[in-house]
Amino acid sequence: MNKNYQIANRQLWFILFMLRSTIIISTLPVITTADSMQDAWLSALVTLVGSEIFLFLISLLDIRFPQQTIIEYSQKLLGRLPGIGLSFLLLWIFLQFSVIELRIYAEVIKNTFLPQTPLIFLSAVIVLAASLCVYNGIETLGRCADLLFFLYIIMIAFIIIIPLPEVDFQNLKPIFARGLGPVIRGAITPVTYAAQLWVLTIISSTTEKPKKILNTALSSIGLSLTILVLVAIITVSSLGPQETVRATFPVLTLIRSIEVSPFLQRTEVLIMFSWGFGLFISVSTHLFAGSQGISQLLNLHNHRNLVFPMGLIWIYMSIHGFENIFALNSFFSPRIFGTYSFFILILPLALLWGSYLVRKILNAGGKKT
Amino acid sequence: MKKLICILLISILLLTLTGCWDIAEPEDRAMVIAFGSEYMPEEDKYRIYSQIINPLTMAGTSGAGGGGGNSQESSYWTVAGEGKTIIETLNNLRTKISRRFYYGHTQLEIYSQELAKTEGLAPILDAMERARQTRPIITPVITSGDMENIMTRPMPIESISGQGIHRQLEITNSEIGGTVQQTAEKFLNKLSTPGIEPVAAHVKNIEEEEEEEEEEKSPLLKATGLAAFRGDKLAGILNRKETRGYNWITNRVESTFLNITLPGYKEEQASIRASSRGGEIIPVIKDGKPAVRVLVSAQGLIENVTAHVHLKKESQLQESLNRRMAQAVKNDIKSGIEKAKELKSDIFGFGRSFYHNHYPLWKELDDDWEEEFVNLPVEIEVKADIKEIGLINKPITPH
Numbered sequence: 001m002n003k004n005y006q007i008a009n010r011q012l013w014f015i016l017f018m019l020r021s022t023i024i025i026s027t028l029p030v031i032t033t034a035d036s037m038q039d040a041w042l043s044a045l046v047t048l049v050g051s052e053i054f055l056f057l058i059s060l061l062d063i064r065f066p067q068q069t070i071i072e073y074s075q076k077l078l079g080r081l082p083g084i085g086l087s088f089l090l091l092w093i094f095l096q097f098s099v100i101e102l103r104i105y106a107e108v109i110k111n112t113f114l115p116q117t118p119l120i121f122l123s124a125v126i127v128l129a130a131s132l133c134v135y136n137g138i139e140t141l142g143r144c145a146d147l148l149f150f151l152y153i154i155m156i157a158f159i160i161i162i163p164l165p166e167v168d169f170q171n172l173k174p175i176f177a178r179g180l181g182p183v184i185r186g187a188i189t190p191v192t193y194a195a196q197l198w199v200l201t202i203i204s205s206t207t208e209k210p211k212k213i214l215n216t217a218l219s220s221i222g223l224s225l226t227i228l229v230l231v232a233i234i235t236v237s238s239l240g241p242q243e244t245v246r247a248t249f250p251v252l253t254l255i256r257s258i259e260v261s262p263f264l265q266r267t268e269v270l271i272m273f274s275w276g277f278g279l280f281i282s283v284s285t286h287l288f289a290g291s292q293g294i295s296q297l298l299n300l301h302n303h304r305n306l307v308f309p310m311g312l313i314w315i316y317m318s319i320h321g322f323e324n325i326f327a328l329n330s331f332f333s334p335r336i337f338g339t340y341s342f343f344i345l346i347l348p349l350a351l352l353w354g355s356y357l358v359r360k361i362l363n364a365g366g367k368k369t
Numbered sequence: 370m371k372k373l374i375c376i377l378l379i380s381i382l383l384l385t386l387t388g389c390w391d392i393a394e395p396e397d398r399a400m401v402i403a404f405g406s407e408y409m410p411e412e413d414k415y416r417i418y419s420q421i422i423n424p425l426t427m428a429g430t431s432g433a434g435g436g437g438g439n440s441q442e443s444s445y446w447t448v449a450g451e452g453k454t455i456i457e458t459l460n461n462l463r464t465k466i467s468r469r470f471y472y473g474h475t476q477l478e479i480y481s482q483e484l485a486k487t488e489g490l491a492p493i494l495d496a497m498e499r500a501r502q503t504r505p506i507i508t509p510v511i512t513s514g515d516m517e518n519i520m521t522r523p524m525p526i527e528s529i530s531g532q533g534i535h536r537q538l539e540i541t542n543s544e545i546g547g548t549v550q551q552t553a554e555k556f557l558n559k560l561s562t563p564g565i566e567p568v569a570a571h572v573k574n575i576e577e578e579e580e581e582e583e584e585e586k587s588p589l590l591k592a593t594g595l596a597a598f599r600g601d602k603l604a605g606i607l608n609r610k611e612t613r614g615y616n617w618i619t620n621r622v623e624s625t626f627l628n629i630t631l632p633g634y635k636e637e638q639a640s641i642r643a644s645s646r647g648g649e650i651i652p653v654i655k656d657g658k659p660a661v662r663v664l665v666s667a668q669g670l671i672e673n674v675t676a677h678v679h680l681k682k683e684s685q686l687q688e689s690l691n692r693r694m695a696q697a698v699k700n701d702i703k704s705g706i707e708k709a710k711e712l713k714s715d716i717f718g719f720g721r722s723f724y725h726n727h728y729p730l731w732k733e734l735d736d737d738w739e740e741e742f743v744n745l746p747v748e749i750e751v752k753a754d755i756k757e758i759g760l761i762n763k764p765i766t767p768h
Contacts, residue, residue, distance in 0.1 A: 111501055112501045170721075171562075173724075173726065173728075174724065174725055174728035174731075239558065240558040240561065242562060243554070243557055243558050243561055256505060256506075257504065257506060257554035258506070259506045259552075
């Protein structure tokens with residue numbers, strides 16, 4: 001690993017926060033992917049706990065190999081070929097997750113603000129900006145996160161505060177009306193969305209103190225998912241559960257249906273701004289992780305030359321990866337996405353941890369004898 | 370070489386400064402301020418009137434002196450079209466107009482009673498929700514008047530009648546509590562929540578009341594009462610008093626006035642400006658049967674007394690005034706509930722209070738809530754408090 005690239009742990013915190021909370025303002029997955037209705041905030045709580053557990057497993061493993069990326073240590077743990085296979089899987093995840101986010105953003109912009117703009121232009125702009133950022137290295141990404149984070153958090157705060165006058169907590173009742181089933185079902189997709197956090201295993205090696213990433217990652221994701229809980233509560237209690245479920249983009253619908261006062265209208269631009277910032281960071285991070293991963297896999301000195309060609313693939317996939325927004329929605333349904341996540345999250349984790357533990361026990365046994 | 374590329378890039382970037390991709394000047398658009406939709410059962414067709422701001426006068430009024438030459442020209446224009454569905458109708462409208470429609474500033478959607486009764490509002494609201502320009506803060510209004518008259522006639526002291534109606538609703542709602550002003554978002558919310566029926570504002574032409582006078586059509590509109598729904602279909606209209614009852618229960622009377630007879634007199638009245646301080650629906654279960662307690666509190670300010678009463682000295686008077694005011698509020702609420710029961714439309718959300726707080730019982734009630742609602746015992750408790758008496762404490766005594 002080239003030690004010239006470094007970001008502070010604080011910057012990692014910002015990156016992870018924006019990476020994970022963008023999905024909240026975009027699709028609010030606890031609501032749109034299943035039918036937890038008024039119990040969506042409970043789903044969000046389950047998501048909080050579940051994601052933290054997965055994140056804990058990922059980052060605890062990563063701490064054992066502070067200077068290495070997962071591309072390197074997976075080959076050590078699993079052997080050369082399975083390691084390479086796993087690396088390809090991870091690279092696919094990086095591509096797929098960021099492409100999904102890109103597509104959703106482009107769709108929203110097209111559907112609500114710029115109907116005549118082609119999708120490809122919208123996603124190309126973001127990818128171009130992200131490619132430039134990644135081309136200049138991870139420090140640039142870290143500084144972008146520094147710059148955008150405060151704007152981002154202010155806008156998120158607005159999104160939470162503006163609907164407050166409309167909030168009616170009666171809408172959250174009856175709690176557990178249909179039992180625990182819908183609550184868990186609502187949490188499946190957002191929990192397994194934690195597969196996105198595999199990027200941590202690549203960028204963690206570029207941080208100043210790789211051993212401390214556990215704190216950084218857990219607190220960052222913890223806070224962003226607490227915001228998920230808050231937003232879920234506010235959206236459901238001001239729009240009403242049935243209305244929220246019907247909306248393709250609940251938070252956007254929420255902000256659109258609020259008139260703060262006659263002279264303060266159309267605050268939805270706040271959402272689009274913060275969403276754009278978050279998306280930029282998210283795409284950059286995935287792009288960085290992807291290009292870094294490939295360059296290590298192929299033993300290249302520099303990931304830079306890979307960035308722009310990969311950007312093209314990103315743009316292409318964001319347009320042709322999904323036929324339309326319905327395909328995306330059905331992909332996110334707990335049945336499909338839950339099953340899929342078994343392969344992208346649980347299986348790799350089990351393999352890596354299993355092999356790590358087996359090796360440790362064997363080593364310990366070897367030393368004693 | 371690098372410099373050359375830089376210069377090239379910068380000049381390319383300059384191109385993006387020229388404007389947006391989807392550039393559209395506001396004056397080049399037909400801004401729709403209000404929609405009026407009717408349904409014609411004989412032909413099975415919708416007719417939609419859309420009231421458009423006249424961009425020519427818009428520019429004129431902003432100029433110095435108000436543009437005297439333009440004063441002849443109306444500052445809005447109403448165009449009507451027909452079609453089998455809402456979207457078809459809107460598209461038919463497009464052929465009659467030289468500019469592209471813009472719905473971003475639409476404030477009102479007026480529906481005729483027949484439309485709301487026979488077809489329901491759901492199909493129209495669906496189109497509104499899907500569209501990117503219209504926003505759910507539009508106010509839905511039901512009218513029993515003549516749609517064409519409402520949409521086309523000029524309104525005194527207002528340049529655009531659609532805006533005028535919107536303001537009139539706002540004033541009627543906040544000054545006398547005689548109607549409801551609610552966004553379409555609230556309408557949809559109630560429509561989809563179990564145990565509560567949506568309401569909408571109601572306007573009508575004034576001459577309908579005084580049918581004896583067969584003069585020419587009065588230009589005036591009256592915002593009065595509310596339209597109660599059953600599902601997305603109109604159930605009936607509540608009059609002003611019943612509407613005020615509704616507003617008391619939902620704690621939404623910003624200000625209204627009540628006339629109460631002064632204690633000890635027969636004819637003499639006290640006029641009280643009253644407003645809500647609280648309204649609560651408490652679901653209770655009596656012997657396994659649902660019942661509802663309605664707790665309302667109101668406060669008042671004495672605006673006028675016609676008899677000579679000294680309001681400061683007699684605390685008994687104060688108490689009995691409070692009692693009488695409470696009775697007046699209670700009468701409003703009673704009449705509102707009676708009317709709603711008659712229409713079988715649970716606009717207050719009595720059912721919703723069971724849904725929220727007694728879910729197991731609600732599951733049994735859900736299927737025939739309409740019948741349950743009609744027979745639901747309602748206990749009304751009103752607390753009224755007259756807090757202020759104005760700037761004088763006793764009426765003038767003529768010598």
